Amino acid sequence: MHSLQTGGNTQLDGGAISVAIDWPLAGSAGLDASAYLLGASGKVRTDADMVFYNQPSGANGAVKVAGNSSTNLRFDVDLAAIPDEIDKVVFCVTVDTSAGGSTLARHDGLKLTVSQGGAAIIDYAPALGSATEAALMVAELYRRNGWKIRAVGQGFNGGLGPLARSFGIDVADEPAPAPPPPPPPPPAPPPAAPAAPISLSKISLDKGRPSISLEKRGSSFGEIQVNLNWNRGKKGFFGGGNAIDLDLGCLIELADGQMTVVQALGRRFGSFHDLPFVALSGDDRTGDVAGGETMRINGGQWPAFRRIAIFAYIYEGAPNWSSTDGVVTITAPDQPPIEVRMTEGRNDRGFCGIAVLENEGGQIKVTRLVEYFRDHSEYDQRLGFGLRWTAGSKD
Known part of the structure; x- marks a missing residue:
């Protein structure tokens, strides 16, 4: 088992791996885990490159949610199947504010574990005891003579919505009350409908x-x-x-x-x-x-x-x-x-x-x-x- 420290990295052999993130519950409040498939610009290609509980598969199944509970989320990753235009896969967690969460400090003890062939090969446990943020970029897979993993441990101010937007995701907001609409204009040919934004609701x-x-x-x-x-x-x-x-x-x-x-x-x-x-x-x-x-x-x-x-x-x-x-x-x-x-x-x-x-x-x-x-x-x-x-x- 190779235990990483924040900022550390190590080479991966390639093939299929499992990336599990486990955390302790804080009362009834848990965390939401997500993965972002990023290109050279540091942004997603489309909203489909965000993988989480509401969209459990990305890149035609190269990254997918394999298990999800109130204290754990596991991703299965086929490194060989990740498209060439994807340079990086970032694994993140955010506090579930709908269940009464506030900051990551209440979830000190969080750990990311990489397994291959059923055996744990790498782990990383960031220190969160004094964290003031509500989101964390835990670790990233990136291309460098194959694939490597880096322990990031970088906090982010904001919840799941702001984090997703920072990677270029179009996130659906809760609608604000609006005044009564004006009378409709004369009918016109409908334009092509844009892709619906991702819903983060549970x-x-x-x-x-x-x-x-x-x-x-x-x-x-x-x-x-x-x-x-x-x-x-x-x-x-x-x-x-x-x-x-x-x-x-x-x-x-x-x-x-x-x-x-x-x-x-x-x-x-x-x-x-x-x-x-x-x-x-x-x-x-x-x-x-x-x-x-x-x-x-x-x-x-x-x-x-x-x-x-x-x-x-x-x-x-x-x-x-x-x-x-x-x-x-x-x-x-x-x-x-x-x-x-x-x-x-x-x-x-x-x-x-x-x-x-x-x-x-x-x-x-x-x-x-x-x-x-x-x-x-x-x-x-x-x-x-x-x-x-x-x-x-x-x-």
Whole structure:
């Protein structure tokens, strides 16, 4: 492992690498990570050269978001596939001010890790304890007899919007109130519409806004990812302590009436390409996976679904939902990320029904629940699935 200091650089072997940025939560406030593909001018070619949660792929997939949670974002980068006119790829983070963040000082402990072939080869941990900025250029890949990486660690005054604009991105602002428009002029042939500016918004479902509908943009919804992340607590020297094993799962009702469950319990991991078109990407038994647990839904098969009821349950550890700080993030291509935070917890219940995805006329209606139950059976009864439940194990 090569640990870089600010300003330091090292050569890369080329090929495919993974660039992960991990950070600690500050209360409910996290960070937003983004990557910018820059030409010789230091600017993007087009808005498509910004890669982040709302636009997860750039340069025909040469740089793409491979995982996203409230404490982590991972980019997969194919160095050989980056177009010749791209000289540099800059990785940045910005404070999520919509969740109450202010400066990067609250996220001291942030670390960038480069992996290749599944092994970590480079890391960089900038000192942020006294940072006053809300954005940071963490590191950059640049061409120099192949590809190298430099630890930048440069703060930037402003959030995600100003940072994106500094690289030449056309960012959509929140519209300001405007006076009533004047009478329309006589009709004229419409000019060619310019490209729509990038939307940086993410959506948080809460009691005031419990649901949202997603319209299909293209031939299908693509791959829908449901990520669960939480504060795992501390482990003791021999594996004890107050660490919590929180597991993600869902109840599924298909359009033909079939019903099933996907979860680690009973090793019912599902399948992405075959029925039930939902797959759980492993089970974080140790609590060491910074990205939490992720469930993949095949949005290309959305007409086959009637509804998907997402839940989380505590497999090991005493229920303490307030300290768990659980958050589920739902992402899909060309859709705003949707966050549901597991608040108002009941410590006499070890099971949380989080949200329901329903097929309404081909759209995806996402409805927040955040209700707590004793077990799977009680949640099933609440939603009327009618499955038969028996005790199970993950082993």
